[in-house]
Amino acid sequence: MLLPVHSAIIDAVLSSYYAEVAGGVTLAVAAYVIRRRMSPSGRLRVVTYGGRTSQKYADQFCALYCGLIPEDQQIAPNIILRHAARRGAWRSGRLVRDGGSQATMHPVAYRLYLAVRGGAVVGFLSMLVSRHRNYAFIAYLGAANRADTPPGSVSHSLIEAARRQLGHVLRDPFTTVFEIAPPLSGSGRSRAKARLFVEYARVRGLAVRRAPISYVQPDMEMESLGRATETPADLFVISTPDVISVMSTKDYLRLVESIYYDIYLRTFLDLGIHGGYVSYISDLYERVRSYAEVGPSGSE
Numbered sequence: 001m002l003l004p005v006h007s008a009i010i011d012a013v014l015s016s017y018y019a020e021v022a023g024g025v026t027l028a029v030a031a032y033v034i035r036r037r038m039s040p041s042g043r044l045r046v047v048t049y050g051g052r053t054s055q056k057y058a059d060q061f062c063a064l065y066c067g068l069i070p071e072d073q074q075i076a077p078n079i080i081l082r083h084a085a086r087r088g089a090w091r092s093g094r095l096v097r098d099g100g101s102q103a104t105m106h107p108v109a110y111r112l113y114l115a116v117r118g119g120a121v122v123g124f125l126s127m128l129v130s131r132h133r134n135y136a137f138i139a140y141l142g143a144a145n146r147a148d149t150p151p152g153s154v155s156h157s158l159i160e161a162a163r164r165q166l167g168h169v170l171r172d173p174f175t176t177v178f179e180i181a182p183p184l185s186g187s188g189r190s191r192a193k194a195r196l197f198v199e200y201a202r203v204r205g206l207a208v209r210r211a212p213i214s215y216v217q218p219d220m221e222m223e224s225l226g227r228a229t230e231t232p233a234d235l236f237v238i239s240t241p242d243v244i245s246v247m248s249t250k251d252y253l254r255l256v257e258s259i260y261y262d263i264y265l266r267t268f269l270d271l272g273i274h275g276g277y278v279s280y281i282s283d284l285y286e287r288v289r290s291y292a293e294v295g296p297s298g299s300e
Contacts, residue, residue, distance in 0.1 A: 042118035044154065046161035049084045049112035057114050060121035068142040079270055080126055080140070084112035090131075096265065096278055103278050106132035106262050109169070113162050115143065115154045122146060123154035125162055133258040134171050135237075136162065138178040156200060173240040177255060181217060181233035184210070190234070197236065207244040211235040211252040213292040218264050218284055220271075230284065235259075253289050260285045 047054045049061070062077040083091070090107040108128050115123035123143035129136045143154040159176075166174065184191045194208075201208045216230035235256065237244065260281050268277045 044122070044157055045116045046157055047114045047116055048161075048165065049081070049114055050086070054114065055085070057116065057121050061112075061114060061124055064121055064142070064144060065124060065140070068144075069140065075267065075271070080110070080112060083110035084126070086110070091266070096269070103261050103265060103282060105266055106130065106258065108262050108266065111136075111162065111166075113158050115158055117149075122149065123158055125155075125158040127162060127166075128263050129166060129169060130258055130262055131170060132262070133255060135175040135177050135255060135258070136166050136170070137259060137263055138176065139263075152196065152200075155196075159200065160204075173243050175237045175239040175243065175255075177235065177237050177259070179215070179217060179233045179235055181231050183232055183234045194234075194236065197238065201238050205240075206238050207241040208236055208238050209244045209247070211237065211255070212249060213252055213256070213288060215256065215288065216284070218260065218281065220264075220267070249292055253292055256288055257285055 047057065049055070049057070058081055061081070065077045065080075066074065090109045093104060093106045096103050096105060108130050111125075111127045111129060113125040113127075114121050121144075124140065125138070126140040127136045127138055141155060141158065143149075143158075163176065178197070180190050180193055182190055184194055194210075198208050200206075211234070213235070215233050215235040217233045219229050219231075235252070237247070237252075237255070265277060265281050268281075
């Protein structure tokens, strides 16, 4: 999906749409059956949603998003659009209290990038950006199945445009973070997905590393705190080789802490879910942190 493939020599790249749920935050990947002949249909442009001109694509984005993302894995697209429309604004940090628990959410910004060809929206990338931890989190990424488009070219263009723009917002070098579920160890599809990101990074002189921790995605649909079911997942970061080479377990845990509190907890609140989630996220992060620091054997 992220491969910059030469468009003239594709016989058939075989895959189909798939999506992985990340609670309320989903990484969606569309892949294609591509035939040898590619018919031109106009230049691909990447538009940052938020300006008056880009808002004419809102209905097309909603239709493509709802067509690609399974209903039980969606955040209402109007929430994404509402946040992205304020593209120059940062949602302020705040202290969240829930019973006897409290947590600090640091400021984040929302970005929505639309791939447009011939007036039609053919792909999208939704990200949340944290200046506090200097990273961008891939929330949703998808592309339409089009016979005139090389596999991966739309997604490649979206990520490249996003990283170029975020270079003016975050400190260089910054990291791009994404989740893959189920973990690579138990899923050929997950391994194939990871290879796509690895190839993108290789072409751009970047590096990809799986976080050396037992990461889980919070349960976004639990009926009660006592019945929460988390999803095991792999957490990946993309950055420069120098940054990746010196990242420690504590560095990865700082990212997890931000993802849980600044992204997932904020998503719970956006969905109108309040009761018990501060303590749930706090307990979940503590479990991940303790396991990472002590290890499965119980020794340092």
